[in-house]
Amino acid sequence: MKQYQGYLIDLDGTMYQGNQKIDGAAEFIHYLNEHEIPHLFVTNNSTKEPEQVADKLHTMGVEANSDEVVTSALATAEFIADKDPGATVYMLGGSGLRTALTEHGLKLKDDEFVDYVVIGLDEAVTYDKLATATLAVRNGAKFISTNKDVSIPKERGFMPGNGAITSVVSVSTGVDPIFIGKPEPIIMNKALDILSLDKKNVAMIGDLYDTDILSGINIDIDTIHVQTGVTTKEELTEKDIPPTYTFADLNEVIAELEGAD
Structure with missing residues (x-):
């Protein structure tokens, strides 16, 4: 798998499932922080403020700051x-x-x-x-x-x-x-602006094809599908444009990245 300079990351189904931890999520963010790889959590949830989103991630053992959260509410207001x-x-x-x-x-x-x-x-x-x-x-x-x-x-x-x-x-x-929100380009372009990286060096990670993966496809960045949420690996075969990669979970993504070091 290609090494990326930055990541846009979905929440529900990718970082957690409702109030349940997803194996590999906390470890993946720790890997990014350890290697100083910038990333943003991009969510369609407009009901929560970034601080509340970061607090929930903390309860799941995920390292997160409010300035790493891009909500559809923020993108709408801007x-x-x-x-x-x-x-x-x-x-x-x-x-x-x-x-x-x-x-x-x-x-x-x-x-x-x-x-x-x-x-x-x-x-x-x-x-x-x-x-x-x-x-x-x-x-x-x-x-x-x-x-x-x-x-x-x-x-x-x-x-x-x-x-x-x-x-x-x-x-x-x-x-x-x-x-405004995923899979539309507005929220994704806001996130790219914050990262300030060439989009060819950024990947979108998520579980749901119709929002997360399409949001990456719609702005022409690579996509990493994880099989921890809604869209299954089998369902991807029915899509006209598949994700760039699909993995069982974020532990597999870590293994791929470590193998490429």
């Missing part, structure tokens, strides 16, 4: 602030999205007369929230969604994801949103 500083926003979502938007100087409003509608995963979503978002889009607000994941893994099973919530407003208004 996307809007770059285009329209100080814009007004009606949002659905959690504290991670709220904090990211306000810290980027955007003004949150609780009505349908805004510049942007931003939808992130909102586990307390109501008809009234969706109605306000719908009216705002109909009034001409630009429509942004943190990610298109239609389902997310929970202890009870796969639950409705942000893409499912977003679809209510999209279907009602006939307006398709701009999606």
Whole structure:
């Protein structure tokens, strides 16, 4: 396997599975830190702040700092602030999205007369929230969604994801949103900018083909699939563009890297 100068790394299914550790995850990050190889954790989760993500990684024995975490909430806030500083926003979502938007100087409003509608995963979503978002889009607000994941893994099973919530407003208004998170290039290009490395020397690591692996393919970087989450090795044979590599877990990736030293 090629030696890379930097890595973009998925979380759920790659670093951990819900609240369970994944064998090899902590060891892989330790290997990167020991060899001073830069890396970022890239997540579609918009509900958590980077500090909260880093704290969860710590509970799994994974070395992580908040400045190594790129969330779809951060990428969304930066996307809007770059285009329209100080814009007004009606949002659905959690504290991670709220904090990211306000810290980027955007003004949150609780009505349908805004510049942007931003939808992130909102586990307390109501008809009234969706109605306000719908009216705002109909009034001409630009429509942004943190990610298109239609389902997310929970202890009870796969639950409705942000893409499912977003679809209510999209279907009602006939307006398709701009999606920010994986597999879209926006979040990935933000992460590449932070790494400041030539993308031919960066690889994306993840378990889910339709988000993690496609996100790498969509920005033309190499991809490393790990068989510790959703997409199986057998399912990869049905894909038009396979990942650059696939491994049982991150222990195998470490072995490959050590063998190439």
